[in-house]
Amino acid sequence: MNRLPCTIWLTGLSAAGKTTLAHALAALLTSIAVAHEVLDGDVVRQTVCRDLGFSPADRRENVRRVAARCRELNDAGVVAIAALVSPYRADRESARHTIGLGRFVEAFVSTPLTVCEARDPKGLYKKARAGEITNFTGTGDVYEIPLEPDLTIDTSSCTLDEAVDAIARMLGIDRSNRTSTIAQHERR
Numbered sequence: 246m247n248r249l250p251c252t253i254w255l256t257g258l259s260a261a262g263k264t265t266l267a268h269a270l271a272a273l274l275t276s277i278a279v280a281h282e283v284l285d286g287d288v289v290r291q292t293v294c295r296d297l298g299f300s301p302a303d304r305r306e307n308v309r310r311v312a313a314r315c316r317e318l319n320d321a322g323v324v325a326i327a328a329l330v331s332p333y334r335a336d337r338e339s340a341r342h343t344i345g346l347g348r349f350v351e352a353f354v355s356t357p358l359t360v361c362e363a364r365d366p367k368g369l370y371k372k373a374r375a376g377e378i379t380n381f382t383g384t385g386d387v388y389e390i391p392l393e394p395d396l397t398i399d400t401s402s403c404t405l406d407e408a409v410d411a412i413a414r415m416l417g418i419d420r421s422n423r424t425s426t427i428a429q430h431e432r433r
Contacts, residue, residue: 248416252315252325252344257354258383259369260361262400263328269409270326281324284311299380305336312340319348332382334389353394358383360401
C-alpha cells in the first residue's frame with residue numbers, strides 16, 4: 246500500500262526511543278531518495294514552541310503547531326516524522342484531522358515506564374521523582390495510551406532495525422533492495 250507522503254507520528258513516554266527511531270527512519274528515507282523532515286519534540290520545544298510550557302493547554306498548542314507543519318510538509322510531497330510525547334489522545338486525534346486521515350500514521354512507541362526510567366538519558370525521571378519537575382508525563386501527569394494505533398513498537402523487545410522494518414512495511418517500502426513503491430512509481 247502506498248502511503249507516501251505521510252506523517253509518521255511517533256508517540257510515547259520520554260526515553261521510549263522515539264527520537265532514535267525517527268532518525269533511523271530518516272536514514273532509510275535518505276537512502277531511497279524520499280524527501281523527509283524530522284520534527285523532534287526537544288528541537289521543536291527550542292524553536293517554534295519555545296514560548297510554550299507543559300500545561301495541558303501548552304501541550305495542545307505544541308501538538309497543533311507540529312501537526313500544521315506536518316501538513317505543510319505532506320502537501321509539499323515531503324514525509325514528516327514527528328517524535329513527540331503528545332500524551333493526550335484528544336490532541337493526537339486533532340493532529341490526525343489537521344494532517345488528514347489518510348496521511349496520519351500513529352506509531353505508539355510502547356516502551357514500558359520502568360525501561361524509560363532506567364534509560365533516562367536527560368535525568369528527567371530522576372528530577373520528577375525528586376519533585377524538581379512537576380506534571381512530568383508518566384510520573385506526575387498521565388500518558389493516554391493510543392486505543393487503535395496504526396503500529397505499536399516496544400523498543401525494549403525489538404531491535405532498531407526491526408522497528409524501522411515494521412514502519413517501512415506499513416509504508417510500502419522494501420528495505421531489502423532499498424527501493425520504495427513510490428520511488429519506482431515516480432521514475433515511470
